[in-house]
Amino acid sequence: MDRSGLGYIDWRTYVSCSDAPPPCEQPGVTAGGEAIIVVTKQTAPDAAVGRAITSTQPSWLPVGILRFQWNPRTDVMTIVGGSETVTFCGPKNSGTCGL
Numbered sequence: 001m002d003r004s005g006l007g008y009i010d011w012r013t014y015v016s017c018s019d020a021p022p023p024c025e026q027p028g029v030t031a032g033g034e035a036i037i038v039v040t041k042q043t044a045p046d047a048a049v050g051r052a053i054t055s056t057q058p059s060w061l062p063v064g065i066l067r068f069q070w071n072p073r074t075d076v077m078t079i080v081g082g083s084e085t086v087t088f089c090g091p092k093n094s095g096t097c098g099l
Contacts, residue, residue, distance in 0.1 A: 001037075004038075005050065007038070009037060011033040011060070012025060012031055013025055013031075035053075036052070036053045037051065037066065037079075038050050039068065046072060047070070048067075049068070050065075051064060051065055051066060052066055052081060060084065061079065061086055065081065066080065066081045076089055
């Protein structure tokens with residue numbers, strides 16, 4: 001994410017492109033799921049709101065309004081969009097993702 005709040009996230013779909021159409025994974029090339037997000041307002045030191053501008057897998061991370069909650073202890077970002085909640089591990093996470 002850059003200083004303007006614009007960011008890119010990706011995630012594994014666990015579906016091979018040889019078995020299914022996108023969103024799918026090509027090992028070593030693409031993660032499968034991708035989204036462009038923007039944070040529009042920080043609501044607390046560890047919380048913000050924004051939007052998913054695009055998503056290759058809207059059933060998992062929908063396009064539209066998102067709420068972001070960061071846990072600095074575990075370096076996990078929880079993103080809530082619609083009825084979906086997803087977590088992403090930061091580089092300082094020690095294998096406790098989602099806890």
